[in-house]
Amino acid sequence: MKLTRKESRIRRHRRIRGKVKGSPERPRMAVFRSNQHIYVQVIDDTQHHTLAAASTIDPEVRGTISSGANCEASVAVGKLIAQRSLSKGISKVVFDRGGNLYHGRIKALADAAREAGLEF
Template sequence: MLTKKEQRLRRSRQTRARIAELRAVRLTVFRSNTHIYASVISEDGGRVLASASTVEKDVREQLGGAGKGANVAAAQLIGKRIAERAKAAGIEKVAFDRAGFAYHGRVKALAEAAREAGLQF
């Protein structure tokens, strides 16, 4: 029997294969129990072009200290920041890679905030 993490990674494999086929820059999301991370990764799959997470010091201060990085408000803030950083790096269009996580809650909030900030996917 597969563990919960193995199941998630198994789901993510198909998405990553499809995105690689498209040769698109991808916006990858990872959520832990305490934080949420977003990275824009080049189409060759090698370089991180932009990243944002709730681990960053100024983000933690903005959210009100420790333990506040795992809610929808934090995800929205990270979505906005990743969109701004991607645009600063000259990236307008990305493929959204939710890494096997359900498009719900924090993952959905991050995606919608990034779209509102002008990132297309």
């Protein structure tokens, strides 16, 4: 039985979530990538609470990008989530790539967040 790309991503995501947990000291930075947008949340898994969020549909990002589905948009979202996290006192996170492969838009977002001051 051959798995579709979506089923493979979901399997990878479940495997990752078994190992990656967010805590109040080091919350989880979860990334969701759709065909048209990219979304990222900083989550405390012990309280099941989103601490910060950013995406390509935010007004701050939407006006500066031409498309929500490219590396340029991911860099903008990475900088924004780092800025919002740092303003709430969060400097260290655990990266959850959501089962996506670590290249392209996911890598661009992670690199931008690291450059803006987040540690992971």
